[in-house]
Amino acid sequence: MTVTWEDLGWERVAAGVGRRRLPVWDCTAGLVVGVGAALMVDAGSSLGEGARLRSEARELAGHRVTHLALTHPHFDHVFGAAAFAGAAAEEVAEVYGAAGMDAVFARGGQGREALRSDAVAEGLDARRAQEAADALVRVRHEVRGEWTLDLGGGRRVLLADVGPGHTGHDLAVLVPGDPAVVFCGDLVEESGEPQAGPDAVPARWPAALDRLLDLGGEDALYVPGHGAVVDAAFVRAQRDALAARFGVPR
Numbered sequence: 001m002t003v004t005w006e007d008l009g010w011e012r013v014a015a016g017v018g019r020r021r022l023p024v025w026d027c028t029a030g031l032v033v034g035v036g037a038a039l040m041v042d043a044g045s046s047l048g049e050g051a052r053l054r055s056e057a058r059e060l061a062g063h064r065v066t067h068l069a070l071t072h073p074h075f076d077h078v079f080g081a082a083a084f085a086g087a088a089a090e091e092v093a094e095v096y097g098a099a100g101m102d103a104v105f106a107r108g109g110q111g112r113e114a115l116r117s118d119a120v121a122e123g124l125d126a127r128r129a130q131e132a133a134d135a136l137v138r139v140r141h142e143v144r145g146e147w148t149l150d151l152g153g154g155r156r157v158l159l160a161d162v163g164p165g166h167t168g169h170d171l172a173v174l175v176p177g178d179p180a181v182v183f184c185g186d187l188v189e190e191s192g193e194p195q196a197g198p199d200a201v202p203a204r205w206p207a208a209l210d211r212l213l214d215l216g217g218e219d220a221l222y223v224p225g226h227g228a229v230v231d232a233a234f235v236r237a238q239r240d241a242l243a244a245r246f247g248v249p250r
Helices: 047-061 110-121 126-134 202-216 232-246
Strands: 011-014 017-021 028-033 038-041 067-069 094-098 141-143 146-150 156-161 171-175 181-189 221-226
Touching (some): 017 047, 028 047, 028 171, 028 221, 038 047, 047 126, 094 171, 141 146, 141 156, 156 202, 181 202, 181 232, 202 221, 202 232, 221 232
Parallel strands (some): 038 067, 067 094, 181 221
Antiparallel strands (some): 017 028, 028 038, 146 156, 156 171, 171 181
16 A cells, blocks of 8 residues: 555645644654655754654655755754764765854754753753754755755755855755745744744845745745745745845845
8 A cells, every 4th residue: 555645644745745744843844755865854853753754754755865954953953863864873864954054063062052952942851952962963065055966767956055044054945846846944934923043144034035936936835944835925925024024125
């Protein structure tokens, strides 16, 4: 019997492309399936959540996750990464992120402690937060500009360093097709107002959304970091709202 996206609690967005809305923080994880390769977009908020995503992705793809793209360095998107590429991972995926992201994860650095502290403040169990922070993996492939991944079977995926905006290191993932799909990370949020923390760069956030729209175009489906899939009109409206909120001229 063939397993469907819906059987495992995922949402099919396009052919070979799906997303899962994870519990507690309503964070998105994405999966792009190729031939003999698969790309996971973000990894969940804990090692346990990452392991569950890895298992579900293998069942959906029929093979292991070979690539992991992290859209930005916040705990609810990256704390599961070691399940895909850490020392205890059964099979190691190649990890991608925007330029400068690897330094945030450096062992002994302030970035790891900030992620752990934020996770605990947001309600993640302190032991699980420490475990995930200690296990954070290196971002071995930093994207400066654009990077194309070949997932086999004619499926190519574009990784684009579109920030800064929500953070100093925002990566978008474009999956060409009919429709095209753009994974936006938290540059776009549908289930609430976009969150601007201490690492946000508000003055450049609207321009990052312009770049998302340039990537996907009018007919693409845009997958936000939190909430339901949206269209270009929603992204454009959120861009204008952010510009007004932060006093950024058009």
